Amino acid sequence: MPKMSDVARLAGVSTATVSRVLRNPDAVKTGTKEKVLEAIHQLNYQPNMLARHFRRTETKTILVLVPNIINTVFAEIVGGIEEQASKNGYRVLLRNTARKLEREYGSIEHLKQRQVDGMIMLSPQLDEATLNEISSQFPIVLATANLETPKIPFVSIDNVSSSYKATEHLIRLGHKKVGHITGPMDSLLSRHRNEGYRKALGDYGLDIDEQLVRRGHFSYESGFEQMMDMLGQNHVPTAVFAPSDEMAIGIINAAKEHQLRVPEDLAVVGFDNIRFASMFNPSLTTIAQPLFKMGQRSMELLLKKLNGESISQTEHLLPDELIIRDSCGARKKGKLLHN
Amino acid sequence: MPKMSDVARLAGVSTATVSRVLRNPDAVKTGTKEKVLEAIHQLNYQPNMLARHFRRTETKTILVLVPNIINTVFAEIVGGIEEQASKNGYRVLLRNTARKLEREYGSIEHLKQRQVDGMIMLSPQLDEATLNEISSQFPIVLATANLETPKIPFVSIDNVSSSYKATEHLIRLGHKKVGHITGPMDSLLSRHRNEGYRKALGDYGLDIDEQLVRRGHFSYESGFEQMMDMLGQNHVPTAVFAPSDEMAIGIINAAKEHQLRVPEDLAVVGFDNIRFASMFNPSLTTIAQPLFKMGQRSMELLLKKLNGESISQTEHLLPDELIIRDSCGARKKGKLLHN
DNA sequence: TTGTATGCGTTATCAA
């Protein structure tokens, strides 16, 4: 492997000049520059990035902390981050936390050891105080995370209003008994989605029937189980809002087990608009989060931090959208009205 | 940030000793070791990894090249790689090629510049000659890839036999007109799956009806479109083998559009056993690839290469499994038989 | 078992 000094010798200049040609070409006379470039080409020289990183104490690498890479929601965000990062000469280091708190803590070591220049945390579980502490020392950005008192830039959607919108949609379709299976309540995001649901019911003068509100954790299984249980009671909803599409599918499959038709006997609205939402039968009415864009935006914010630019705003709520498909019954209703 | 010399001073030893405590503790007397560790603790010293990497010309980082991170198949393999990597002190750098050949080429620069110690390529598109060329210079391993003349370690399943198994299953259920929608035929993997399909038909004395063999590219859309087209003809299969679950779902939805019942009117077998396969209606009979394990194994092989161990075998075919669910009709048949 | 001294390849400072 040729090194800078080899290039310098061949070009008849000093290593300093070679370095300049690479990093600050305008500071070198055209003639010398050409000689150097020619030598670089001839030797097929590649700078030793390890030396450069060491010398400059920067890695051009960012760390992305993912609770679960197999989850398509996170995978899509990572896609957006990766795209924006490589566009700007940054590389993406991936770390799966498997939702283990100690792994989130562990990632701080990476930053301290200067292994990465910054970090994006997807749905972090660390408490705000700790996050603020980290953020005061290193460039970090959060995604699909909300903060009670935002001091760190984060990218999300407005989970309260989106859930409101989803629930309202069901209410407007005439449902009085709208149930909800929540995400884990230690997550602010879940609490927000729960809040939006309750607010909508309240605004439309509907009482909240706590028997129709169950606790789950975003998964298919929890949706299926909670719904099976609910349908085992004599007290049954005509519509359910689920905080994830996976859960919505679990709910629908539970309904099918009980010989209920969806949407005729039970209307369901999900959340995320995963790829399979449109392939499922019935296709899911759901809230679409702009996941890829959220990834891009997170990286943009991190780039600003890395470049020392100031970020005026910490809260970056991207627009979500209610996608109306078949699971809520709106389309069938529409057809009936037009017949 | 305290450095090694700070620790050395505080502990009253030389930097060499501190370095030894960190990297080769057995070479240091217990007493000194304790002094040093105490100093490290007191100063909250973290080694500067950039310096270490530079000095040792290794990064403890590997590159994973992914055709598409949003695809759950790849995401799951990456999960396995990540798990095995972090278990062994390696970090995973992710690079999305978006199936662009130039990005695969570009990744070679990463290796040349010593930015990573090795690379795992998922379903690479580069030709074997180029791959061999890279492999002769750098530690690389391939996953979900097969090679005509294996010179590089790769992890895969036996795509011929698995497809044979899937097709055979349909034939044994009594189907004579078994169709197949292929993946892209420039991929050896697709050709293998096609080969298994043809072999099964041949072995069971069934003629291959080329009208029932269509070309697709693994996607839902291609499955849907090709099946819609096939069902538009007067010449229709009673069973179809699809080389991906997404495609199988597309096929099933196309069948539903044509008022066909699955599996009664059309039996379908997919491939991959994605998470959604069991949630879909009907649940998919499919070939399960041990994706997470394949990721782990790939990393294990790369670790061997990185440690200079010899790899006796280049071909690592992991066992796949035919998962029988509802889309093929075997369960219903079984029920009938027992009634 | 420990310390001394040197170098890894690049970049930044300073002087020319």
Next chain:
DNA sequence: TTGATAACGCATACAA
């Protein structure tokens, strides 16, 4: 505009 040279922080060969 260029060159000489000194770092950057750690690891190792060699000496003690």
